[in-house]
Amino acid sequence: MLFTVRTLFCLFLLSCQIDTSNTMKKNELPTVAAVDINKYAGTWYEIAKFPNSFEKGLTCITATYSLRADGKIGVLNKGHKISDPGKIQESKGKAWIPDPAYPARLKVQFFWPFAGNYYIMDLDADYQYALVGDPSRNYLWILCRTKQMDEAIYGRLTAKAKSLGFDISRIELTPQDCH
Numbered sequence: 295m296l297f298t299v300r301t302l303f304c305l306f307l308l309s310c311q312i313d314t315s316n317t318m319k320k321n322e323l324p325t326v327a328a329v330d331i332n333k334y335a336g337t338w339y340e341i342a343k344f345p346n347s348f349e350k351g352l353t354c355i356t357a358t359y360s361l362r363a364d365g366k367i368g369v370l371n372k373g374h375k376i377s378d379p380g381k382i383q384e385s386k387g388k389a390w391i392p393d394p395a396y397p398a399r400l401k402v403q404f405f406w407p408f409a410g411n412y413y414i415m416d417l418d419a420d421y422q423y424a425l426v427g428d429p430s431r432n433y434l435w436i437l438c439r440t441k442q443m444d445e446a447i448y449g450r451l452t453a454k455a456k457s458l459g460f461d462i463s464r465i466e467l468t469p470q471d472c473h
Contacts, residue, residue: 321429325398338437354472441470
């Protein structure tokens with residue numbers, strides 16, 4: 295009896311492991327082949343995103359990336375409160391590339407020990423716009439160096455997101471009309 299229970303338990307674990315592997319294949323998310331962090335550094339305006347809890351109630355959102363002395367990337371996210379546009383909410387964090395073979399697959403951390411995925415799926419050759427997401431398809435951002443993005447580029451990026459399995463009906467635009 296004990297042997298049977300152990301055997302069934304092992305088979306259960308094995309089936310979970312196989313299922314996890316299949317889930318990982320489904321969640322694979324292609325990224326750009328190369329990212330020059332020196333060029334990526336600087337301020338990006340959030341053009342659109344999937345709604346998320348950490349940006350709730352904010353508008354005019356920006357992300358500023360900087361190179362740190364320890365080789366990591368400094369992250370400063372800022373947004374104006376919708377309820378009081380004169381007040382700015384900031385979040386400081388860090389990012390890093392866990393595997394140099396995949397330079398567009400970063401980890402971003404605002405609170406230790408939690409870190410999220412930051413996959414750069416599309417990046418302009420001149421680093422003027424980017425499409426960023428997470429393999430879970432629950433997070434998506436369209437970023438630009440300017441407060442407004444050309445409609446054709448926006449359309450191309452949303453089409454790419456859709457082709458990669460993102461539910462683009464969830465996208466909401468981020469107003470950038472703050473002074």
